[in-house]
Amino acid sequence: MTTLVEAPAPPAVVRPRSTPARWRGCLLFGLLTLLYFTVGAVLMLRYNIFEGDGVFRVAGATFAMTSRDPHLAAIGFVWNPLPTLIAIPILGLSDWWPELRTHGLAGALQSALFTAGSALMIRRIALDRSASDLWRRVAVACFALNPVIIAYGGSGMSEPGMLFCLLWCTRYLLRWIRSAHVGDLAWAGIALGVGYLVRYEMIVAAAGAAGLVVVITVIRSEGRARTNAVVLDGLIVTFPIATAFALWALAGWVVEGHLFSQLSSQYGNAAQVQQALAQESASLHEQWWNIDQRLLAMQPFLGVAVFGAAAHSVLTRSAEALAPLATFGAVLAFSVWGEYSGTTFGFVRYYVAAIPMVIVIALAFWRPASSASQEKWPKALSSRLGAALTCASLFVAIPVTAVSMLNPVIGNHQLLFGISSLFGRSSTVTDSPWHRRGFINERLLADYLDRKNLPDGSVLIETFNTSLLFLSSENPKQFAVTSDYDFKSRLNRPWELGVKYIVVTQSGNASIDAINQRYPTLWDDGAGIGKLVHSSQGAFGKEDFRIYRVLEPTDDERPPR
Numbered sequence: 105m106t107t108l109v110e111a112p113a114p115p116a117v118v119r120p121r122s123t124p125a126r127w128r129g130c131l132l133f134g135l136l137t138l139l140y141f142t143v144g145a146v147l148m149l150r151y152n153i154f155e156g157d158g159v160f161r162v163a164g165a166t167f168a169m170t171s172r173d174p175h176l177a178a179i180g181f182v183w184n185p186l187p188t189l190i191a192i193p194i195l196g197l198s199d200w201w202p203e204l205r206t207h208g209l210a211g212a213l214q215s216a217l218f219t220a221g222s223a224l225m226i227r228r229i230a231l232d233r234s235a236s237d238l239w240r241r242v243a244v245a246c247f248a249l250n251p252v253i254i255a256y257g258g259s260g261m262s263e264p265g266m267l268f269c270l271l272w273c274t275r276y277l278l279r280w281i282r283s284a285h286v287g288d289l290a291w292a293g294i295a296l297g298v299g300y301l302v303r304y305e306m307i308v309a310a311a312g313a314a315g316l317v318v319v320i321t322v323i324r325s326e327g328r329a330r331t332n333a334v335v336l337d338g339l340i341v342t343f344p345i346a347t348a349f350a351l352w353a354l355a356g357w358v359v360e361g362h363l364f365s366q367l368s369s370q371y372g373n374a375a376q377v378q379q380a381l382a383q384e385s386a387s388l389h390e391q392w393w394n395i396d397q398r399l400l401a402m403q404p405f406l407g408v409a410v411f412g413a414a415a416h417s418v419l420t421r422s423a424e425a426l427a428p429l430a431t432f433g434a435v436l437a438f439s440v441w442g443e444y445s446g447t448t449f450g451f452v453r454y455y456v457a458a459i460p461m462v463i464v465i466a467l468a469f470w471r472p473a474s475s476a477s478q479e480k481w482p483k484a485l486s487s488r489l490g491a492a493l494t495c496a497s498l499f500v501a502i503p504v505t506a507v508s509m510l511n512p513v514i515g516n517h518q519l520l521f522g523i524s525s526l527f528g529r530s531s532t533v534t535d536s537p538w539h540r541r542g543f544i545n546e547r548l549l550a551d552y553l554d555r556k557n558l559p560d561g562s563v564l565i566e567t568f569n570t571s572l573l574f575l576s577s578e579n580p581k582q583f584a585v586t587s588d589y590d591f592k593s594r595l596n597r598p599w600e601l602g603v604k605y606i607v608v609t610q611s612g613n614a615s616i617d618a619i620n621q622r623y624p625t626l627w628d629d630g631a632g633i634g635k636l637v638h639s640s641q642g643a644f645g646k647e648d649f650r651i652y653r654v655l656e657p658t659d660d661e662r663p664p665r
C-alpha cells in the first residue's frame with residue numbers, strides 16, 4: 105500500500121536585499137548631477153560666469169567634430185583626453201540645444217557627472233565601513249553640499265574627474281588593506297590608470313598608493329615569498345597607469361612630435377607658467393602664507409585629520425586611515441610644491457582634494473562589521489572620532505569654505521571672482537568686472553564674421569587665444585584652425601590658399617601664438633600682408649582682437665618661406 109505524503113513546501117526564495125536599496129544610489133546620482141549641471145548652466149547662461157579652461161576643453165571636442173579637418177587628434181595633447189572625449193558624444197545633442205556647444209554646457213554636464221559620481225563613491229565607502237544610515241548621509245552631505253564642490257561641479261573642469269578617480273582608488277585600497285583580496289588591488293590600479301587620462305597629478309597619487317601597498321605587503325609577507333609578493337602587488341597597482349602613461353606619450357610623439365606636450369610644447373603648462381611668473385613675484389613668506397590660507401580655507405580640519413590618521417594607525421596597527429593620505433595627500437603635497445616652486449599656478453582649485461580627503465579619513469575611523477574583535481583600539485571610540493570629524497566638516501568647515509571662497513586672495517580664479525560679484529563683493533584690485541565680460545566679445549566677433557557668409561577655411565585663427573570665437577560661430581568651417589592639417593601652409597602663404605581674413609590677438613601670450621610668431625608685426629602694421637578692417641575689445645576693456653583682410657604682398661614685403 106502506497107502512502108501519499110504531502111511534500112514539504114519549497115523554501116521561500118530569499119532575495120538579497122541591497123543595503124540600502126540600489127535605487128536610492130541611482131536617485132542620488134541623478135539628483136546631484138541635475139544640481140551641479142543646473143548651477144553651472146545658470147552661471148554660464150544667466151550671469152556669463154564660467155571657467156575658461158572648462159570651455160576650452162569643449163572647444164577641443166568641437167575641433168575634433170566640426171572643424172574643416174575633423175580628426176580625433178584635434179583634441180590636443182597638452183591636456184589629458186578623458187574630459188574632452190566625454191564631451192564629444194554630449195556635443196551630438198547640440199543640434200537640439202546649441203548652448204551645449206556655444207556656451208560650453210557639454211563640459212558642465214561632463215564635470216557634473218563626475219562630481220555626482222564622487223558623492224556616490226563616498227556613499228559606497230561609508231557602506232563598506234559599516235557606517236550607520238545617519239552618518240553615511242552626513243558624510244555624503246559634507247562633500248556634495250560643500251560650496252566649492254557645487255561651484256566647480258558644473259564648471260567643465262577636470263578636477264571633478266580627478267576626485268572621482270581618487271575616491272575610486274582609495275575605496276578599493278581600503279578594501280584591500282582589510283581583505284588582502286587581489287581583485288580590490290586591481291580595481292585600485294585601474295582607477296589610477298583612468299585618472300591619468302583626466303589629470304597628470306594622478307602620477308603622484310599612484311606613487312603614494314604604490315608606496316603604501318609595498319610597505320603593507322612587506323609587513324604581511326614572510327620568508328622567501330616576500331620579494332615575489334612585493335613585486336606582484338606593486339605591478340598590479342601601477343601597471344594600468346604605466347600603460348596609460350606610455351600610450352598617451354607615444355600618441356603625442358607620433359602626432360605632434362612631443363612625448364610630453366604639457367612640458368615641452370609651446371602651449372604647455374610650463375611655457376604659460378614661466379611667462380606669467382616673469383611678470384610677477386612674491387616673497388617666500390607671502391608664498392607660504394597664501395598656500396596656508398588656501399589649504400585651510402578649503403578644509404580647516406585638514407591638519408587635525410592628518411594627525412588623527414597617523415595616531416589612529418599607530419594605536420590600531422592598521423593602515424586603513426593612511427590610504428587617503430597616500431592618494432589625496434600626495435596630490436595635495438604636489439600642489440603645495442608646485443605653487444611654492446613656481447611649477448604650477450597657485451589656483452585654489454588645485455587644493456580641492458582636501459575636501460574628500462578629510463571625509464574619507466573620518467570614514468576610515470569606522471571599524472567595519474567584519475573587524476576582528478581582538479583589536480586593541482575600542483571600536484566605539486574609533487567611530488566616535490570619525491563622527492566628530494564628520495560633524496566638524498559639515499557644521500564648521502562648510503561655512504568657513506563658503507566665506508573664504510569669496511575672498512579674492514583665496515578664491516583667486518575667474519569662476520570664484522564671478523560668484524563673488526553676485527554677492528556684491530569686489531573680486532579684484534580694480535572695480536572692473538572682467539570676469540563677467542568674458543566670451544561676449546568673441547560672440548560679437550563671430551556674428552560679424554558669420555554675416556559675411558565666407559567659404560570654408562577663409563578665416564585664419566590661432567585657437568590658443570580664439571577657441572571661444574570658434575565655439576560661438578554658426579559656421580565653424582569658415583575657420584582654418586591650428587589643428588587643421590594645412591594650417592601651417594595657410595599660415596605661410598595665406599594669399600595663395602584662400603585665406604581672406606586673419607584674426608590676431610594681443611593677450612600677453614604672443615610668444616606661444618603661432619600667428620604672432622610667424623608675423624611679429626602683424627598686430628601693429630599688418631606685416632605687409634593685411635589691411636585692418638575690424639577691431640574688438642576683450643574682457644579687460646582693452647583692444648584684444650584685430651581682423652586683417654589678407655593682401656598679396658609685394659616682392660619686397662613677401663615673407664620668407
